[in-house]
Each structure stands twice: as structure tokens, then as C-alpha cells.
Amino acid sequence: MAVLAIPLTALLAPSAQADVLDEAVDCAVLNGVSCVHVQDARTWAEDVTMWKFGNRNHHNNMGDAFRHCAWIGSLTTRIGQQDAYRVGFAHEEYDAGQPAAERAMDEWNNFVGAGIGAAAVRSGARDQWGYVLKECESRARNYTLYGLEGIQGGYAR
Numbered sequence: 001m002a003v004l005a006i007p008l009t010a011l012l013a014p015s016a017q018a019d020v021l022d023e024a025v026d027c028a029v030l031n032g033v034s035c036v037h038v039q040d041a042r043t044w045a046e047d048v049t050m051w052k053f054g055n056r057n058h059h060n061n062m063g064d065a066f067r068h069c070a071w072i073g074s075l076t077t078r079i080g081q082q083d084a085y086r087v088g089f090a091h092e093e094y095d096a097g098q099p100a101a102e103r104a105m106d107e108w109n110n111f112v113g114a115g116i117g118a119a120a121v122r123s124g125a126r127d128q129w130g131y132v133l134k135e136c137e138s139r140a141r142n143y144t145l146y147g148l149e150g151i152q153g154g155y156a157r
Contacts, residue, residue, distance in 0.1 A: 037078040038087055044129065045071035052137055060102060061156045065145035068109035069116065069136035076117025077128040085114040101148040105155070108146035112139065 045067050053063035068088070076084040088110030092103050113136060120131035139145050147154025 034079040034083065037075060041075040041078065042071050044074055048133055052133075060105065060148055062140050062145075065105065065109050065147065065155050066136050066140040068106050069113035069139065069145055070132055071113065072110040073113035073117035073120070073132035073136055074129045076114050077120055077132065081114045081118040084117060085110060088114070104150035105146050105148050108150045112136075112145060 048070060049058055049063050049067040053066060056063075058064045058067055072084050072088045075087060078084075079087075089107065092098065092106050092110075095103070098106075113132070116132055116135045116139075117128070119135070120128040123131060125131045136145070143153030143155075145155070146152055
């Protein structure tokens with residue numbers, strides 16, 4: 001029996017398909033072959049967010065702050081701090097409908113995550129993603145990540 005493979009983007013509206021394609025093309029241009037790491041780190045961050053913060057909507061809350069920190073932090077360990085932050089910035093650029101307050105939250109947490117990822121690399125830790133997980137979770141639970149409008153600790157549990 002043949003299996004029909006449908007690209008995930010086919011499930012999106014045409015305008016959203018164009019945004020995803022543009023973001024993927026920019027990723028390739030900015031970072032070359034490291035785009036595989038972008039998706040790998042993003043999937044890992046989404047999975048650990050569900051594990052650490054439960055199976056619920058993670059939007060503008062502690063889980064959301066953690067997910068951005070973990071994604072860009074883990075990505076930093078693979079492609080470097082500057083490129084990882086640039087990927088996070090480009091991702092926020094492509095979310096055209098995102099309110100400015102949410103974008104500020106995401107960008108600040110991306111910035112923090114990039115710093116944590118760089119610290120993981122400098123530390124020489126064998127499990128750099130474990131380092132990122134621990135640091136981002138600690139900061140999220142201690143309200144030292146960023147909420148709406150980039151206000152430190154300004155998010156709900």
C-alpha cells in the first residue's frame with residue numbers, strides 16, 4: 001500500500017504557506033545546512049515544554065517564556081549564539097499578526113536563551129541541552145524570564 005505524503009504546509013492557508021516557505025528560505029540563506037538544527041531544537045523545546053509545564057495552551061505564560069528560551073538556547077549549542085538569535089528574530093518577523101507586546105516577550109526570551117546556550121557551550125557540559133533545560137526552567141519558575149511587553153516576570157503561571 002502506498003502512503004501519500006502531504007507536506008505540512010499544504011494544511012495551511014495560501015498566505016501562511018508563503019510565510020513558512022519564506023521563513024525556510026531565509027533560514028537556508030542565513031544559516032546554510034544548519035536549518036535541520038533549527039527544526040530539531042524547536043521540536044525538542046516544544047516537547048520539553050509539554051513535559052515540564054503540562055499539556056495545555058502555552059501562550060503568553062510561563063510555558064511560552066520557557067519554550068522560547070529553550071528553543072534558542074538549544075539551537076545556540078548547535079549553530080552559535082549570533083546565528084541562533086538571528087533565527088529567532090527572523091521567526092518573529094514572519095509572525096505578521098503578532099501583537100507588539102507578544103513579540104517583545106518572545107524576542108527577550110530568545111535573547112536570554114541564546115545567552116544560556118552560549119554559557120552551556122563555554123561550560124564544557126557533556127549534556128548542553130540538559131544545561132539549557134535546567135537554566136531556562138529555573139528562570140521561568142523564578143519569574144526572571146520575560147512576559148508581555150518585555151516585562152521581566154510579567155507572565156502567568
